[in-house]
Amino acid sequence: MAAAKLLIPTLSHFRPLTCAAAVSASNPARLVPHPPDLLKWIKREGGFVHEAVTITQDTTYGLGLVASGGIPKGSDLIVLPEHVPLKFQSDKDDEADSVSLPLSNRIPEELWAMKLGLKLLQERAKVGSFWWPYISNLPETYTVPIFFSGEDIKNLQYAPLLYQVNKRCRFLLEFEQEVKNVLKNLKPSEHPFGGQDVDASSLGWAMSAVSSRAFRLYGKKLPNGTHSDIPMMLPLIDMCNHSFNPNARILQEQDAGNPKMLIKAAEREIKQSDPLLLNYGCLSNDFFLLDYGFVIPSNPYDHIELKYDGALMDAASMAAGVSSPNFSSPAPWQQEILFQLNLDGEVPNLKVTIGGPELVEGRLLAALRVLLSNDREMVQRYDLSVLKSLSAEGPLGVANEVAAFRTIIALCVIALGHFPTKIMDDESLLKQGVSVSTELAIQFRMQKKSVIIDVMRDLTKRVKLLLSKETTTA
Ligand SMILES: C[S@@+](CC[C@H](N)C(=O)[O-])C[C@H]1O[C@@H](n2cnc3c(N)ncnc32)[C@H](O)[C@@H]1O
Structure with a gap:
């Protein structure tokens, strides 16, 4: 064992960023086979999880949250302290951001998911990342069309979506080159991804992880008193699947000095075995497929x-x-x-x-x-x-x-x-x-x-x- 450690010393501070193709939409593998317990991590970090909230594999949509007992209407389901959501500008940022920040400035605003994706990829590569208990529980693959074969992109048969998919693929391939150019001359200590190669596939993984799980919520208060609207990943809360008729909703508490993210049960009781569902938005199937990798039958917003x-x-x-x-x-x-x-x-x-x-x-x-x-x-x-x-x-x-x-x-x-x-x-x-x-x-x-x-x-x-x-x- 000691000899193996000596042979691969540079591998000891980063994790591989490889990305496989999706095999199953309903049960995608997680980044590691036995990830840490997400609920325990949230509680250890000072968060709250209602005693009847559990993670289940037993859904047609991958993992999900389910009520193990009845939950009265309006109850707090999950509360996250401010340091737990993963945001682009986090208090835990270090000097590697002097590299990823200029890179992120090259990303067009409409591809905001890639900006936060860079941060996610950086944390995924880092051994000892604060967010590893969260990141290790993320799916290894996504069923979004940027990972489709050329034949399946054609199979969509709808020009506006083909245009968007091509645009994203082209962006990822060009951005891969830009990232490679920026990274090639960096000293190992400055490298934001632990010296690893970042390609279009790992960038696509990160962009899809964010687009399918991030919520756009208030950021810091601006000098004019309003709040900036920033995307963030909300561990555990993002295990909720989507419904246009949800039984939970996200709230942001802005108590002075103690901002929190929480989801509450909607104004109706949640019964035992009910899945906990959020509304991701009144979106067309173009957005559901492009960003989340699924299609809603008879979607009233399509x-x-x-x-x-x-x-x-x-x-x-x-x-x-x-x-x-x-x-x-x-x-x-x-x-x-x-x-x-x-x-x-x-x-x-x-x-x-x-x-x-x-x-x-x-x-x-x-x-x-x-x-x-x-x-x-x-x-x-x-x-x-x-x-x-x-x-x-x-x-x-x-x-x-x-x-x-x-x-x-x-x-x-x-x-x-x-x-x-x-x-x-x-x-x-x-x-x-x-x-x-x-x-x-x-x-x-x-x-x-x-x-x-x-x-x-x-x-x-x-x-x-x-x-x-x-x-x-x-
Ligand atoms: C925020 S995550 C929810 C947790 C996710 N099921 C998991 O296994 O990690 C969003 C993803 O869940 C799946 N999903 C959520 N709601 C769905 C729905 N109504 N129909 C199909 N897939 C859904 C899609 O794969 C989507 O990209």
């Missing part, structure tokens, strides 16, 4: 993204039977409204969505209503907020509303045509048994197609209702 384009709108409305639409050449007064909707001008935002709680994004609905109307005076009688509202029920008349809805239905048909497979094909592929990542990609595209079909159904009903009302009043 939507599809389209580009507002005059030629596409003309094609859709002609397919819907609207005669001579003028989306490609709007009248000046219509163009002025498109400008107000930020669908025209120097830096327009042409991304519009269909599906989700709004059903049709207000900006798209207003544009269709206005461009399908010839009656400038009537249009100008209404506020933009009315023109954008689906519940306004045909402010510009039944014929205009029917034409707008039919145009959206035709847009949906065009969008469905962009998917190379039908839902029935996808279902039979899933029945044949496929890998974890292929299954996720197929579920993702099936859900997108369901969103489109649901919107078409809803709008078809609205058209029928409008037409029936018109015949009754005629």
